[in-house]
Amino acid sequence: MTHEAGIPLGIRFKLLSDTPQDSAAQVVSDVVVGDYRDLETLRAFARGCDVITFDHEHVPTEHLRALEADGIPVRPGPDALVHAQDKGVMRARLDAIGIPCPRHRIVADPEDVVRFAAEGDGFPVVLKTVRGGYDGKGVWVVETAEEAADPFRAGVPVLAEEKVDYVRELAANVVRSPHGQAVAYPVVESRQVNGVCDTVIAPAPDLDESLALRAEEMALRIAKELGVVGHLAVELFQTRDGRVLVNELAMRPHNSGHWSQDGAITSQFANHVRAVLDLPLGDPRPRxxxxxxxxxxxxxxxxxxxxxxxxxxxxxxxxxxxxxxxxxxxxxxxxxxxxxxxxxxxxxxxxxxxxxxxxxxxx
Amino acid sequence: MTHEAGIPLGIRFKLLSDTPQDSAAQVVSDVVVGDYRDLETLRAFARGCDVITFDHEHVPTEHLRALEADGIPVRPGPDALVHAQDKGVMRARLDAIGIPCPRHRIVADPEDVVRFAAEGDGFPVVLKTVRGGYDGKGVWVVETAEEAADPFRAGVPVLAEEKVDYVRELAANVVRSPHGQAVAYPVVESRQVNGVCDTVIAPAPDLDESLALRAEEMALRIAKELGVVGHLAVELFQTRDGRVLVNELAMRPHNSGHWSQDGAITSQFANHVRAVLDLPLGDPRPRxxxxxxxxxxxxxxxxxxxxxxxxxxxxxxxxxxxxxxxxxxxxxxxxxxxxxxxxxxxxxxxxxxxxxxxxxxxx
Known part of the structure; x- marks a missing residue:
């Protein structure tokens, strides 16, 4: 979909793909099949690219730092992207800049989860591995210390979060360029089924204007403070008591922005391409x-x-x-x-x- | 642009391109470089294709007949496409089905052009080679027998037409599927500079509703009578005395329909792809x-x-x-x-x- 958005601007992509069958590999002409976890593969691929961007967040941060050291512009850069890769780093940073999040802390073991529950309103508690989660994978909602054992088995640090009493999920999508120009799409409602996004409504129906504005400002502030270049999706909880809390961050065109292909003046994909190339951004308003x-x-x-x-x-x-x-x-x-x-x-x-x-x- | 429109439907193109630098060859993955005038090249290319379509009209009619005989669906088929390839065939056919055209006939030599002029309102007369014209090439406006010599030098039959006293040029774009479903885009105004399309306005401003309807019906009728599959652009003259006359036909997404990419619910490219695959057509109305x-x-x-x-x-x-x-x-x-x-x-x-x-x- 990013390739599709690049065609009218004459932007040509070179794609590093896991397999020749990947979605993007079916439509992009210039495809290299290789493993994005291998630094030498990345280095060979990056040679001759004007700029590197992503359609997932899994390229190791240290490899992206190595590419930057080689002089290849990486957008979003590793110092921004790490916040979409590591939920522990993300939470610490959002705390530091005063962005409201669910109550959370890194927990050491199942007993520590019991302590975390006791520090707040008790169970249930949400546990997340700090890396590698996606579409409900790497997330557990637990009621007891026994149930809390699973997340620790992977040997990855585990983040505990309060189970937020939310009325619905929202997403604030913004795009930011290296120049610092930024645009905000209208805040949308995102409905999940079994932890997977099912329906997105743009704009979010019956959303109080001041709350919508607060969510947009929050997303723009995160993009600026974290130095995001390209598309940033901020997934939010709208709480019963009228607040918005950050659930997750994604730094790439995101499922909650797919409506913009047909519903906005400029799609998230077109604006991501423009941001990554430091071109002026297009109008994000709905059509x-x-x-x-x-x-x-x-x-x-x-x-x-x-x-x-x-x-x-x-x-x-x-x-x-x-x-x-x-x-x-x-x-x-x-x-x-x-x-x-x-x-x-x-x-x-x-x-x-x-x-x-x-x-x-x-x- | 047709590839771009096919991506969301999962339609994959195989492209026969003159050179690796052609516009489409830069964005389509599966490209064969070869000469569309060579039957064996076409045959080898067509093997394994579900259906063949075009972004120009220059593939020889007899080669398309050979591909059809091989069992390859060609859309639009040669019996339709010949009307966009040969202006003589086109005029004869439109006369036969009663579609209004400028006064015209095939002329034999410069003296015959003088006779053609005398049969009507005199010079100027428009001369066109029946094949190979494009963007003003292959078209002459002549005032004398001497000026009429040039068009005959190519050895291609020459069509003479009255120089129509028109107030503006219009285009009626329609799309038709093998099932016979057809949709009409709003009639547009097309402004030319030096014989090349410069500006298209959709819909044509201040166009009388009944004249717009007549133009749309004319284009739908031509599509049906000629058995067009895919996009048909009918370029029209709006005469000072309130008629519409057919100037040219094109059977492919056309410059006069490019506005639809951003201005219509379904673009001409998306509807051409849908027609060629015999899928139901999309809504052509403006957004x-x-x-x-x-x-x-x-x-x-x-x-x-x-x-x-x-x-x-x-x-x-x-x-x-x-x-x-x-x-x-x-x-x-x-x-x-x-x-x-x-x-x-x-x-x-x-x-x-x-x-x-x-x-x-x-x-």
């Missing part, structure tokens, strides 16, 4: 009153193409975005966007199409 | 009150990238589409789209950006 994104998860049928017929015929305004991935049950293989003036209608259309593609709706 | 496209021609400076800075900073809503071509004076190397509620503003912004990229505006 429609409501835009809804629903993720398409894999179902029992490996072929989704034949479902296009029904979906497209039923809704000529539907926007389908598939990633070329093999369909496996529960795997994110694409998303759909819909937009319009009537939120119920827009939601229905997106849900129907995503369900039909997955195979859970058959008419 | 903005006015959308303007201005072509970017090459100027004296080979580097347009540095001009992005000023253009993007000045207009955060600007949409730039560059083709990755070497910049040569007068060559179409890209276009810009703008949209909004105020036509003067939308026109100004597009003209400024295109002029700044070309280097004819410097502030």
């Amino acid at each position: 429609a009153k409501w835009t809804v994104m629903v993720n398409v998860l894999g179902g029992d049928y490996p072929d989704m193409y034949s479902a296009y017929l029904h979906c497209m015929a039923r809704d000529p305004k539907l926007k389908i975005h598939m990633y070329g991935k093999d369909v496996k049950p529960g795997r994110k293989v694409g998303h759909v966007n819909t937009y319009g003036d009537d939120l119920d209608d827009v939601l229905d259309r997106a849900r129907h199409a995503a369900g039909y593609l997955r195979g859970t709706i058959t008419e | 903005a009150k006015w959308t303007v496209m201005v072509n970017v021609l090459g100027g004296d400076y080979p580097d347009m990238y540095s001009a992005y800075l000023h253009c993007m900073a000045r207009d955060p809503k600007l949409k730039i589409h560059m083709y990755g071509k070497d910049v040569k004076p007068g060559r179409k190397v890209g276009h810009v789209n703008t949209y909004g509620d105020d036509l003067d503003d939308v026109l100004d912004r597009a003209r400024h950006a295109a002029g700044y990229l070309r280097g004819t505006i410097t502030e």
